[in-house]
Amino acid sequence: MNRNTSLEKLKSEEFDICIIGAGASGAGCALDAVLRGYKVAIIDRKDFASETSSRSTKLIHGGVRYLEQAVKKLDFAQLKQVKHGLEERHIVLNNAPHLARPLALLTPVNSWIEGLYYKVGLQIYDTFATKDSLPKSKWLSKKEVLEKMPSLDRKTLHSGVLYYDGQLDDARYCLALVQSASEAGAVAANYIEVNSFEKDEKGKINAVTVSDMQSGDSFTIKSRMVINCTGPFSDKIRLAANPKLPERIRPSKGVHVVLPYETLNSEYAMLIPKTSDGRVVFAIPFEGAMIIGTTDTECKDINAEPTLNQEEKQYLVDTLNPYLARKIDISQLKAGFGGLRPLLSADPSKSTKSLLRDHEIEVDSHSGLISLLGGKWTTYRLMAKDTIDVADEVFAKKNSCVTDQYTLAGGENYNPELWQQLQTDFGFEEDICRHLVRKYGSRAIQIGALTLNDPALKQRLSARYPYIKAEVVYGTQHEMIVTPRDFLARRIRLEITDWKETLHCLPVVAELMSKSLGWNEEEKQKQIAGYSAELKKYISDAG
The missing domain is CATH 1.10.8.870 (Alpha-glycerophosphate oxidase, cap domain)
Incomplete structure (x- = not known):
């Protein structure tokens, strides 16, 4: 990928599809679209995956919390979300084996009743994962748990349940998607900000006016179609295309704190199923450290970078401490990061914690803008497929999606040795x-x-x-x-x-x-x- 070469092409060529936003969903759309034969441009106002897509919990999962809520409330929308996540999990793992791998997670329990509850729940979770070969969940004795995670408090520990999901390096996975799209013919550039849209005599978008954030130059990208993949910032692009559209996104902030690896001293991750606000929290080994997250709070200012405040840091430390033999405090913090979830909601009275991580493709009949709204990392490929299926309909074409078996950049002839x-x-x-x-x-x-x-x-x-x-x-x-x-x-x-x-x-x-x-x-x-x-x-x- 060469930025100067990309800029020349963006200025001089005409595209079938211009994708705004180069996070997971935008990069996924770019790869899918170019593999279907479209001429594609993809731009981002910052770096690739610089926002939500680099600030996740690094998990590839169906969502054990969604499963619990689905069962408790007989909520089939939650169940569908779990099913989609687990169907996509094995694809995310297989398509970039250098960047994604299985992850073992332990759930410590304090009584046999609690252990039975989680074991049954995770067995149900296993039944939805029909397409991958990850090991099934197991109920472990106290001794087995402490062998795997010696830092736990043995006084309160009864046993534990072990299950498997996936882990990825989210920012590099997104980069691999952009690289793969670029090598297949897409034109990609970072630090390109959208200023406005140009429209034809029917009011349909046919060009995007942008600024190069490095040089300050402005220019126009000609494109037959524009797809909005800007996550938490989707409403800004939607309203720029059509000011009459209602807002659809409820941004939610989630933060993570990073502590020394020795905090858990284990290659196993931990799922904490009970928190003061009804969420689940994960403690996960990553890059020689341990990440704890995440929180869920309403975000009022999406233009400011989401950072950690004292209350959020204390919440995460207080959530982990009851399980540890040696308690931790904020002074041991090595780093931290926050991100915004692009939650979909038509009801402002609902708590962000109650909103699904599902996605929707919106086609604005006035401007022609297509917006991919909502979603989460694990289902990025499905989200992209659904979006480019809609693009096919608009273009009156029928193209096959091949991204389920497409090896990403760096995964070709991969050998872990x-x-x-x-x-x-x-x-x-x-x-x-x-x-x-x-x-x-x-x-x-x-x-x-x-x-x-x-x-x-x-x-x-x-x-x-x-x-x-x-x-x-x-x-x-x-x-x-x-x-x-x-x-x-x-x-x-x-x-x-x-x-x-x-x-x-x-x-x-x-x-x-x-x-x-x-x-x-x-x-x-x-x-x-x-x-x-x-x-x-x-x-x-x-x-």
Whole structure:
């Protein structure tokens, strides 16, 4: 992916479909549409997956909470949501095996009655997962639970229920979708903001006026159809196309705190089924740390980046502490992140916690704008399929969707033992090799090749982590990184696991980007100053 080449094409060519928003749903739509033979453009006002799609709990799941509510309330809409999630789970796992993998989750229980309740529930959950080969749930003894998660409080623990879902690196999975779409012929560009729409004599959109957020230049993208995939920001695009439309999105904020891996000291994740506000909370190992989340609160200002407040941090720590032998406090916080859910609601009186994560495709008959509304990460592919099916109807075509068996960028000829070849060919240490394979899949070889001509690129960005300088260079050449935050937050995920180490790595990353992208000293210092100020504020707020 080359941003300058993409900009030239966006300015000069005409497209069948222009997709606004390059999160999971937009990237999924771009891949599906280009594979059906459409000429596709996909743009985002920030980086790929910079909003909701990089701030998830990193789970690929049907939703055990939805299943419980479906059974309790005989709610078939909730049951449908679970079924769709579990049907899609195996596809998400299979299509990018380097970025998604099975995850074992433990639910600690305090009595045999509680254990029976969760075991029966998870057996029902298992019955919906008919298309994958993940192990079935099991009821474990207290001894078995403590062997797997030794940090639990043995005084209150009776037993535990073990079940399996999937885990993904959400930002890199989204990037793989964009890369795959681009390599199939789509034109993709980040940092392109929509200003307005142009319309034909019938009032139908036929072009999008945009601004390049890097250069400040404005230009027009000609397209026969526009698809709105902007998640929590969908109403802004909908109303720009047709001010008479009613608002449909109820944004909800969910935050996660990140603590040291030793908090659970386990490769197993934990599902906490009882919380003070009726949600479930997960504690999940990720990138050498442990993520706890999430919350659910109404969001009034979607233009401000969702961050953690003291009450939210305390809620998550207080939710986990009853299960731990050694209690934790806020001072152990390493990082954290917040995101917005694009919940659908026509009833403003409903709590966001009661709203489904289902999706809907809206076609505005006046402007012709198609909007993909709602949804969640696990069902991104189904959401995209439903959207491009509607596009087919509008274009009076019948194309087959092939994304259920389409291997994403980096998954081609994937071999999890490739790390051994990297070690032999390039002399990397084992943790670096394993990291590269888990992030870049079969393309990890390309990063190794960069170090043959410049051995200095083998150096770590941080002594504590397996990230190396060659990744920055590769990111500028092949992954369209524009700012240091693109790399540190979304390409290697360091920002969401360790704020202080991100701040430490920032000058080195900016220097490498400066050489690759041709920044002058003023631009480099500007990039460092802006991002470091944000990081220092996060660290200060965390105490």
